[in-house]
Amino acid sequence: MELVVNGVTLEIVRGDITRQPGLDCIVSSANAQLKKGEGVSGDVHRAAGPTLDEAARRYAPVRPGEVRITEGYHLPNDYIIHCRGPAYGKDYPADVLLFACYRNIFSLAEKYRLESIAIPAIATGGCGYPMQEAAEVALQVFKTESKEFNYLKNVRFVLYSVRELVLFKTALHVLDAEKELT
Template sequence: MDSVEINDKRITMLKGDITTQATDAIVNAANSTLLGGGGVDGAIHRAAGPELLAECKQLKRTLLAGHAGLLPTGEAVLTRGYRLPAKYVIHTVGPIYKEDSDPEQHLQRAYENSLRVADHNRLHSIAFPSIGTGAYGCPLGWAASIALTTIHNFLQHPTTLTDVRMVLYSQHDYEVYRAVLQRITA
């Protein structure tokens, strides 16, 4: 585990399973349907239980009705965490790297909007996965740089967030993010 402090706020890197994080919120690297899927999205839906899927279906009918029931890339919405140790799940959609017209902007917005949703709801702690680096094909080092730069910049301003975690599933991903964090904060 590595961490840095920024204005009495902490960014922590750790290797592990995001579904076990006892934070105010965890971020789901969701697909635009919000109905679960593979990777982090599927793991979060399985751990949270069927109530999460029911709430996501309700969001599709109400909040997302104007978007054909789909969460646009880079946007973020909040649900309860149900059976997770986290109180809430913030769902965001990262870019599909080879298909997106501006993957850098969309990935940055996915992190920014997730942080804004947490701050708007006066949350203090949040855990992120590596958004977009699985099935969506974003290069790991590139995505790590965008993620950590965006988080670092967000924490330069007043926010209720004091504990931001990057939870990486593999040792390789952890090492890449750790090196990027060291470079950004050097």
């Protein structure tokens, strides 16, 4: 699915976040120490190679909602933005922290003058954030923040499963139905 929102191409696709050639940056879910973890973090660390683990350690620790940026190393992307999502039911207020994740991702991408970025469903794996709520937060932040983008021209949400894809598309249709997309 693809549409233009505030002059920015928004894509919602199913795929592997580590296989997004042609984009400046991918986003990885991160743990506090920015170490190789499970899920997206593990996939990104394996694909980027061992140099990422060494480089990322310099930027730890990371609190929920915070982001850091490293080179992409062996990935087809120049950069990786590492974002620590909130642990649902543990980090409060979870919705505010998840909102901060996405806002900080977009802010850092703009600071680095990135034109394109791929983002997974932050905090929905090991952190346990409900997918539907996470999708609504992610797309709401995109809609709001994209009005201020100077550099970002393409934002791709890359989702692992068909279920995630359907929930993100549903959340997008809800926003679109509100007639606030331009």
